[in-house]
Amino acid sequence: MTARLTARGIVRRYGGIEAVGGVDLVAPAGRITALIGPNGAGKSTLFDCLAGTVRPDAGRVLLGGRDVTRVAAHARVRLGLARTFQQIAVFPTLSVADNVRVGAEQRRDRADVQGRTERALTLLGLRDVAGESAGAQPTGVLRLVELARALAGEPRVLLLDEPAAGLDSAQTARLVAVLRGLAGRGMALLLVEHDAGLVAELADTVYVMADGRVVAAGPAAAVLAETRVARVWGGAAPDGVTPDGVT
Numbered sequence: 069m070t071a072r073l074t075a076r077g078i079v080r081r082y083g084g085i086e087a088v089g090g091v092d093l094v095a096p097a098g099r100i101t102a103l104i105g106p107n108g109a110g111k112s113t114l115f116d117c118l119a120g121t122v123r124p125d126a127g128r129v130l131l132g133g134r135d136v137t138r139v140a141a142h143a144r145v146r147l148g149l150a151r152t153f154q155q156i157a158v159f160p161t162l163s164v165a166d167n168v169r170v171g172a173e174q175r176r177d178r179a180d181v182q183g184r185t186e187r188a189l190t191l192l193g194l195r196d197v198a199g200e201s202a203g204a205q206p207t208g209v210l211r212l213v214e215l216a217r218a219l220a221g222e223p224r225v226l227l228l229d230e231p232a233a234g235l236d237s238a239q240t241a242r243l244v245a246v247l248r249g250l251a252g253r254g255m256a257l258l259l260v261e262h263d264a265g266l267v268a269e270l271a272d273t274v275y276v277m278a279d280g281r282v283v284a285a286g287p288a289a290a291v292l293a294e295t296r297v298a299r300v301w302g303g304a305a306p307d308g309v310t311p312d313g314v315t
């Protein structure tokens with residue numbers, strides 16, 4: 069399996085707080101990797117170090133075989149790393165299609181911008197609202213617009229920050245199908261997600277963070293069934309897992 073995105077010994081401090089305290093993580097091609105843990109565990113900080121919006125104090129980020137630790141976020145996008153945001157970040161005055169086109173235009177290779185925009189709109193079921201202004205859309209649709217924008221650049225690695233937040237059940241089902249399809253075609257996906265059911269359904273590999281460190285990692289079913297994972301994950305433990313162990 070090719071490691072598409074690798075974190076080695078990532079450290080990031082804020083004042084006296086070690087938000088990420090030396091984390092190793094691999095997101096392989098063709099796999100969905102999930103990063104879970106309680107609030108304040110350091111997931112977002114690690115995610116931002118991978119995306120390039122936060123510079124680690126120590127450690128390295130590799131994209132494919134290339135060290136991108138000192139490469140800016142927008143340049144990582146051109147190298148095939150796309151992301152979505154926890155806080156939805158669309159351009160409200162642009163149409164849905166034009167928001168997606170922004171993603172298509174971020175690639176170094178500008179060929180077929182229109183085709184890539186249309187394929188992403190179709191994949192996410194957004195054709196009916198393509199001409200409408202993004203600002204008029206409900207949260208669930210905007211999450212899909214963000215994902216379509218990320219995909220329009222045809223990335224090799226996709227970072228997703230709580231992609232199911234605000235989605236209804238039909239939109240979540242579409243999201244699951246789309247993400248599985250992308251992994252099936254060889255993309256490396258890494259998601260930060262609070263929805264335990266979604267993680268259990270989607271992820272091949274799960275990393276659990278607590279207090280800035282990885283406290284468990286491995287195949288999703290095995291990791292999610294671990295007692296200590298249920299403990300650090302608190303109330304969000306999946307069905308069949310309680311803070312006292314597996315029921």
Ligand code: ATP
Binds near residue numbers: 082087106108112114
């Ligand atoms: P959540 O699930 O709530 O998003 P998280 O696991 O993503 O939490 P982080 O947001 O990475 O955790 O936060 C890890 C720690 O670093 C927390 O103690 C947080 O207060 C601190 N921290 C994160 N960003 C900053 C910042 N910009 N300035 C100061 N402290 C920060």
